[in-house]
Amino acid sequence: MTQAVATHEQYEADFRKLQESRSSDPGWLKDLRNAAFGRFQEIGFPVARKGNELWKYTDVRPLAAETFPQPAGVPASVDAAQVFPFDDGMARVAFVDGRFSQELSTPLPDGLVAMSLAQAYTEHSDDVQRHLSQHAPYADEGFTALNTAFLADGAFVLSEGAVQTPLHIVYVTTGRVVTHPRTLIVGRPTSELSVVESYVSATGGKHFTNSVTEVALEEGAQVTHRRLLIENQEAYHVATTRVHQSRDSVYRSLVYEAGGGLVRNDLTVLLDAEGAEAHLKGLYVTAGKQHVDNNVNIDHAKPHGYSRLYYKGIVDEQSKAVFGGLVLVRPGADKTDAYQEDKNLILSHEAEVDSKPALEIYADDVKAGHGATAGAIADEALFYMQSRGIDPEQAMLFLVRGFVSEILDSVTIEPLREWLVERTTQALPRFREAA
Amino acid sequence: MADLLLEVRDLHVAVGDNEILKGLSLAVNKGEVHAIMGPNGSGKSTLANVVAGKPGYTVTAGDVLYEGESILTKLPDERARAGIFLALQYPVELPGVRNRDFLRAALDALRESRGEDKVGIRDFNKLMQAKAEELGLEPDMMKRNVNEGFSGGEKKRNEILQLVVLDPTLALLDETDSGLDIDALKVVAEGVNRFGGPEKAIVLVTHYQRILDYITPDFVHVLIDGRIVRSGGRELALELEKRGYDWLREEAQAGAAPSA
Structure with missing residues (x-):
């Protein structure tokens, strides 16, 4: 316990330092940080204990007990082609160790605003104040409270009209630090936007990413949001994504996880007006001693909503x-x-899956269903392929790629889809030589 | 016997504690078509599966030789690359694996094992399209996932497509005829006949003699309770069609009793 207290002291010292160093920030922002830090001190990190269903299977004590320094000094230079070689043809907004990188960012297409939040506080003050911290409440969420307390830089994205070029928001971590990436995406009425939000490590070794992303879809907006977690195998990664949907908006999401040591991904989509539509896909690939926890809530608040x-x-x-x-x-x-x-494919006797989809229905005339499966590669399928001359390793690779294709085929950006297919098999040590 | 391709010697096979094959012997030469007939549960499919190397069976005695060598310790893919092909009774669905990609990977695996180059995409497409057309398969089916959403007849025709594209030496056809209407049966039989020849051998496992109207066997073997109880020519199948299997079962029991 003393460890945890020491950690909180470290966070407090870092928080004071931040508030002092950013004295020119708008008053509302400093107040927000203050309130959020106060709340974090009261509730702390969530605890895996009986009765706490949301955190039943994920113990964050290792993460809570460790202190990570805030990034300091000039961030290391990052080779884009090496660290995130999958964004050909996309516009890019890049952050290194939590700070906006002009050098790694590219020009933007018409109709798209994408900039550092620090810049947006003044340039898009209305939009920022209307949405920031409005969709991701921190009152009962320790990680969100901590992220909000350290709100400084981050990404601000605003789409108007149909934006053809996909936008890549990339957060690179270069060392043993804690970062609190914050992303705010606003889809203006009837706009169309495709965003890839990725988290990568430039090096090996532990670091802690505590991200919060808010997505607001105004009336009839269409946002395709692909979140890629491909940090190194030791990283701690806690992600909170809160999506707010207005009337007739369409939100498409892909959560792709093939990285991180201890990972928790919290996604809540609020269908807060009639005719809203949400399509959520996810693929997680784990090996070694990785622990990946996805917690997804779909909140139907108004009639005629549709979610898959x-x-x-x-x-x-x-x-x-x-x-x-x-x-x-x-x-x-x-x-x-x-x-x-x-649906889960279990490739080892020592691996474990806890899957529990649930429904809570308090309305009438509702069509709702759920399912969960976990199983090994079918022997029948393996034999069938072998009986055609294909060796077992290649047959396995075929079947695994077949399994993931149902999810990855939804990626319409072809170079990204190909990279993800490759990355998926590379994330499994058994295929590293075969592929 | 330079042409001996497959030799099954006094084969005993069990699944768990249950003995299915109880001393089965069979010799198949190149150029021959053998039909294995018998009632349900007699061990016909077991024979085909054991020759192809399907896991789940225990060979308790006897041997299976292919081109003069025992193959019992070989993996199914090694047997396939040696020239053995099994058309499955129940072809398996492979979610997310495209029919075209599957067939091409299989063809490449065979070619590589023979020291040949991989097949070029254009050559492959040409070959596949020609063969699919012969079998009355929609070109669109090659883009679909293997057997997923295929009708029973499509699945069987897809097996025969694999047979004619992969062009093995020994074809084991496990009830390829069941579930096919007469038109589909003719198409499948034509495919099998085109495949056959002096360098090939076909072992046709079937419950019905109907398919033998289109694929003429050189030998017919009747399998009852794990043993071949009678072998003959084409006429044996016709006799079975008329008389059923019971008379052979009774004969077999009568014959087996004194020696037991």
């Missing part, structure tokens, strides 16, 4: 994956149509 969740996982070696999904249909959200499914 389809997550898949491949777990190998001694890794562990957790999927917790809740579809909530609130009173009055009649005629909701919701389905969620989580």
